[in-house]
Amino acid sequence: MALRRKSKNQSDHDASEPVAVSIADMQARQYVCVSGKVTRMTARPTSGQPALAVMISDDSGTVTAVWTGRRSIGGITLGRRIAIKGIAVARGTKLEFTNPSYTLLPR
Amino acid sequence: MKVIIAGAGSVGRYMAEQLQNSGHEVTLVDNQVSVINNRPKDAKGGVTWHLGDACEVATLEAVGVADADIVAAVTGDDEDNLVVSLLSKQEFAVPRVLARVNNPKNEWMFNDMWGVDVSVSTPHLLTALVEEAVTVGSFVRLLSLEGGKARLAEVTLAANSPAIGKELSDLGLPRESTVVAVLRDGHVVVPRGDTVLNGGDEVLVLVTGGVEDDVRKALVG
Numbered sequence: 092m093a094l095r096r097k098s099k100n101q102s103d104h105d106a107s108e109p110v111a112v113s114i115a116d117m118q119a120r121q122y123v124c125v126s127g128k129v130t131r132m133t134a135r136p137t138s139g140q141p142a143l144a145v146m147i148s149d150d151s152g153t154v155t156a157v158w159t160g161r162r163s164i165g166g167i168t169l170g171r172r173i174a175i176k177g178i179a180v181a182r183g184t185k186l187e188f189t190n191p192s193y194t195l196l197p198r
Numbered sequence: 199m200k201v202i203i204a205g206a207g208s209v210g211r212y213m214a215e216q217l218q219n220s221g222h223e224v225t226l227v228d229n230q231v232s233v234i235n236n237r238p239k240d241a242k243g244g245v246t247w248h249l250g251d252a253c254e255v256a257t258l259e260a261v262g263v264a265d266a267d268i269v270a271a272v273t274g275d276d277e278d279n280l281v282v283s284l285l286s287k288q289e290f291a292v293p294r295v296l297a298r299v300n301n302p303k304n305e306w307m308f309n310d311m312w313g314v315d316v317s318v319s320t321p322h323l324l325t326a327l328v329e330e331a332v333t334v335g336s337f338v339r340l341l342s343l344e345g346g347k348a349r350l351a352e353v354t355l356a357a358n359s360p361a362i363g364k365e366l367s368d369l370g371l372p373r374e375s376t377v378v379a380v381l382r383d384g385h386v387v388v389p390r391g392d393t394v395l396n397g398g399d400e401v402l403v404l405v406t407g408g409v410e411d412d413v414r415k416a417l418v419g
Binding site: 120140160 | 265
């Protein structure tokens with residue numbers, strides 16, 4: 092997350108470095124880093140404007156990351172391992188990242 | 199609940215006062231020194247005032263958006279309201295983000311793409327209320343919920359409405375809609391399946407999905 096910056100009196104909840112967790116252990120509103128394989132990619136028209144939804148799976152579960160304003164991201168393909176850093180929003184019972192930062196991991 | 203309000207103009211201040219009276223923890227953010235200096239001194243505490251630009255992540259972090267339940271972006275500037283909404287949702291995952299639409303031409307942007315859960319457009323609302331006041335027998339949309347997926351609509355039943363004299367359960371309303379209230383002679387009738395509709399009743403209906411036309415057909419004809 093490019094915008095995130097260090098503040099003097101940060102709490103654990105909002106530390107400048109994310110907590111690495113497995114997908115099943117993620118909680119909403121926690122700054123986390125998760126990694127896994129891309130298992131599904133959907134170009135969805137969110138309210139008429141493009142958005143790319145990518146489902147990432149590790150051994151424990153799945154989570155969706157949505158990047159708005161685009162239909163594809165170079166390097167993100169099915170089966171690719173990626174790491175996601177960001178804060179997930181609870182959408183119903185599921186968690187979803189909005190425009191998180193990502194790193195492509197070696198295959 | 200912890201509520202952060204961006205924009206301490208008349209709208210923001212009024213909201214803060216009302217919410218504080220009902221026991222919520224409210225923080226007002228504004229970037230104008232004069233506004234902050236002119237805050238009411240007799241306030242009984244409760245409302246925290248913060249000088250800063252709510253369009254900056256650092257300010258949002260400082261006022262505690264990270265654990266806020268609701269962020270309301272109610273400045274007089276649509277661009278600012280959108281930036282506050284986007285940052286609150288994307289950087290802090292705030293569960294509920296409300297934004298004020300100043301210019302109805304911008305309303306199309308106030309959706310989940312910009313992190314807005316609920317948008318309130320005063321001009322739109324006024325138009326709807328005027329329509330509601332002057333029209334009998336037509337279907338008036340009052341409020342959009344969940345980014346337009348659900349709508350609260352109102353129909354004042356005309357004398358020739360096909361719904362008159364029928365029980366609600368016999369109207370054949372689609373499953374995706376619910377009659378939430380019937381206003382009759384200044385009273386609110388809580389609707390049940392056996393409630394019989396009369397001419398002049400104001401019927402409030404919650405409609406989701408694409409069933410608006412079916413509801414219209416059942417109530418208006």
